[in-house]
Amino acid sequence: MENAFIRKLDSFVQLPDEDRKWLQSLTGRVQVLTADQDLIREGDNPETVHLILEGFAARYKMTIDGKRQIFAYLIPGDFCDLHVALLKRMDHSIGTLSPCRVATLLPSTIIEITERRPALARALWMSSLVDEATLREWLLNLGQRPARERIAHLFCEMHARMRAVGLTTDGSFEFPLTQQELGDTTGLSIVHVNRSLKELREAGLVTMRTERLVIPDVERLKTFAGFDPAYLHLRGPAPLGTAAF
Template sequence: MGPWNFLTLHLSAFVRLSSADREILTKALRKRVRVLPPRQDIIREGDRPRFVNVILDGWAQRYKQLADGRRQILSFFIPGDLCDANVFILKEMDHSLSTVTSVNLAEISQYEFQEIIENSPRIAQALWWSELVTVAIQREWTTSIGQRTAYERIAHLFCEMFVRLRTIGRTDGHSCEFPLTQSEIADATGLTQVHVNRTIQELRRDQLIELRNRRLLVFDLDRLMSVALFNPNYLHLDHEGAHIDAND
């Protein structure tokens, strides 16, 4: 599968796109592509945004950093994800984006993005859903930090990333890529690295997961979802836009 198809797969969770829709997306994604190494900023807080960034391959993250260096990771991006579809509203970035792994990303200008929306109502609808899911994920992460235990938080993160990767065909049976370090998991869940390490060992002893060679193995997804209090409804993956599906 080519990297251009991941955005189509992502948006098709909401609306089935036509061949013309898919051609519009492919053309836009091929126009301007950047390749960035791991752990490098894509755009920093205070910079003026010029493009919508679409992850074609690799993992990236959104984060806020305090003046003393402490960092909170706010979300993770995987292939097919758009980083801030409405970014042109901002005069300057109020958060930063950086790579986790080596990343291929497509840059879409404001004019090109507007043209896509005007030429395809289905793509526009799917993009609206995608942005609503982004906000829903943020609500879920806030709930995790505020109410879930460390055990539940990390289990929930594993569930979320596994389900999102499965949607774009990036799982292999019960396993998936998982390049996050324990430091990054800590910054995403509001825990210390020591606490993260201890909790992952506990999840392993409970025969729920195994982390090895940058891959996550989930032994029993239903059981992991149960202990994480994970309900995938906030990801809205049940094809809610079927009433405007394309026929071809």
């Protein structure tokens, strides 16, 4: 079965069979990390590129008094630091939100993609542009949406992204985040997160199970949240199932 990385890139650009086979053959050193472990810290200068194979991670920054703001989720198929070679030091940290398997790739692999494989280069470019578009949408979410809609919009986005890499089943997907982590993402206190989740459950919009989110009616949740997936620029959903590197 194709891995999540191939599925993600293929959601942006239809990849030639040769590129698919090359990506499938890629091997790198794999790290196994526990939850709440930093993969990269602000100020680091990584010499390799990291790719999430399994699990959830996040980009975040800390305030001087120890408060955390999460501003991106990284799921299977996502590069953590594709452009790090252009930077002298990381301006943010990347930490795991759940147990993760992470591939470490040499910069030469990225050079192979960008210089010799134009379809893959376009797909990576699209991926970077979508990251920027997603950050803009998160800023709108934080600044303008009420608490319930803020969380509902995040759930819709994660469903769309997980679906694109084949990791949803009948409106449900892995979502191993705590209420504190949701609060650090949405700028809400744990009290507000708890209350908002309760209201979403009572309205029949979502169900939270053990490290899994269930959306009984995805279109209904999209309408409630005012969710338009256009900013994700996905060509179409991947087949249902589980993808692994």
